[in-house]
Amino acid sequence: xxxxxxxxxxxxxxxLSLDGDEAAxxxxxxxxxxxxxxxxxxxxxxxxxxxxxxxxxxxxxxLHSRRSTYxxxxxxxxxxxxxxxxxxxxxxxxxxxxxxxETELGEDIESDFSEEAVTxxxxxxxxxxxxxxxxxxxxxRVKLEGxxxxxxxxxxxxxxxxxxxxxxxxxxxxxxKLRGGA
Amino acid sequence: MRKTDDIIESLVGELKPVPRHxxxxxxxLGILPALAVSLVLMLTIAGLRPDLSQALxxxxxxxxxxxxxxxxxxxxxxxxxxxxxxxxxxRFFAAAAAIFAAMAAAAAIxxxxxxxxxxxxxxxxxxxxxxxxxxxxxALPVLAGNAWVLRGAAPxxxxxxxxxxxxxxxxxxxxxxxWFCTENGMxxxxxxxxxxxxxxxxLGSLLGPRLLRW
Numbered sequence: 001x002x003x004x005x006x007x008x009x010x011x012x013x014x015x016l017s018l019d020g021d022e023a024a025x026x027x028x029x030x031x032x033x034x035x036x037x038x039x040x041x042x043x044x045x046x047x048x049x050x051x052x053x054x055x056x057x058x059x060x061x062x063l064h065s066r067r068s069t070y071x072x073x074x075x076x077x078x079x080x081x082x083x084x085x086x087x088x089x090x091x092x093x094x095x096x097x098x099x100x101x102e103t104e105l106g107e108d109i110e111s112d113f114s115e116e117a118v119t120x121x122x123x124x125x126x127x128x129x130x131x132x133x134x135x136x137x138x139x140x141r142v143k144l145e146g147x148x149x150x151x152x153x154x155x156x157x158x159x160x161x162x163x164x165x166x167x168x169x170x171x172x173x174x175x176x177k178l179r180g181g182a
Numbered sequence: 183m184r185k186t187d188d189i190i191e192s193l194v195g196e197l198k199p200v201p202r203h204x205x206x207x208x209x210x211l212g213i214l215p216a217l218a219v220s221l222v223l224m225l226t227i228a229g230l231r232p233d234l235s236q237a238l239x240x241x242x243x244x245x246x247x248x249x250x251x252x253x254x255x256x257x258x259x260x261x262x263x264x265x266x267x268x269x270x271x272x273r274f275f276a277a278a279a280a281i282f283a284a285m286a287a288a289a290a291i292x293x294x295x296x297x298x299x300x301x302x303x304x305x306x307x308x309x310x311x312x313x314x315x316x317x318x319x320x321a322l323p324v325l326a327g328n329a330w331v332l333r334g335a336a337p338x339x340x341x342x343x344x345x346x347x348x349x350x351x352x353x354x355x356x357x358x359x360x361w362f363c364t365e366n367g368m369x370x371x372x373x374x375x376x377x378x379x380x381x382x383x384x385l386g387s388l389l390g391p392r393l394l395r396w
Contacts, residue, residue, distance in 0.1 A: 018200045019199050025197050029194070033186060053186060056186060057186055057189050060186070060189060061189065061193070062336070062396065066267070066396070067200055068200045069265060069267065069336040070266075072202070079266065082266075083267045083336065083338075085338070086338040
């Protein structure tokens with residue numbers, strides 16, 4: 001997920017769109033179109049390209065006509081991918097369910113966008129935001145993105161032990177914040 | 183086939199600001215008038231119970247009223263959440279079970295305190311056979327209101343949403359009916375009112391997948 005397609009960026013565009021900002025809406029629809037091609041591409045297996053394009057269009061139309069059901073206080077991607085998922089199931093149902101076997105209605109990719117995952121990620125980001133930038137960067141690379149300590153050390157130009165110490169201090173500071181209820 | 187670019191452009195061209203709380207407004211607009219229709223139907227076809235002024239001082243009357251009102255509120259709240267694509271029924275079934283259990287307790291207490299020869303009156307009353315069907319009838323306007331609301335919303339679990347929307351309409355219809363019904367038996371309410379509410383729920387779950395698709 002690139003920054004342009006992050007929950008925060010998409011939600012900002014959606015909120016502007018709900019207030020009638022056409023440029024934001026155009027950006028939003030184009031970004032979602034790309035996300036949908038990926039989403040349906042992974043799930044539709046041998047489906048024809050035209051079929052998929054159809055579904056992408058139908059989902060964008062559905063988003064448009066149902067946009068009043070988006071609650072501005074809640075994560076946008078959870079709302080949006082629920083629509084995408086519904087349209088996918090409906091698409092297969094419309095074909096008498098014959099193709100359902102080809103579809104993987106797995107939770108793997110949606111789970112990136114599920115409401116809990118999104119809120120959890122936002123919580124983590126908020127906590128990290130309270131740390132000094134150096135520690136935050138190290139924790140993000142090693143603990144969130146799963147890079148190795150050695151990689152991180154060479155990329156940030158520090159020694160491995162400095163990376164380990166930075167992470168250790170950062171985590172300790174986070175634990176204190178959590179305990180203090182901050 | 184239209185190209186996606188064209189579709190995006192036409193959607194952007196059609197964009198109008200969406201009022202905040204649009205979905206709440208749609209619920210109010212759809213359900214309150216439907217409830218009013220149901221009340222007017224009851225007043226014109228059946229009429230208020232003749233002994234209403236005495237009944238208003240009976241706890242039994244208010245327990246009956248509260249049972250239906252609480253069920254309706256719980257169900258409407260669940261439908262409100264289910265009207266959004268990512269929504270779920272939350273704790274609706276636990277809440278409904280708790281309300282039903284409280285009503286069952288009230289019924290049991292009333293039976294324990296009453297002599298056995300009054301049991302037929304408390305359980306079957308004089309209207310057991312038509313009560314569920316009248317509740318069903320008074321629920322229909324509200325069910326139609328629910329369908330109108332939901333057809334403009336985005337439920338993704340259509341059968342469940344239809345079922346709970348049916349229960350909500352059934353409980354609202356039962357509440358309307360309770361202003362006409364002269365039964366004072368709690369077991370009567372527990373059995374026959376609940377049956378009418380479930381009947382409406384069953385209709386809702388049948389209609390949901392057909393009417394609510396989008």
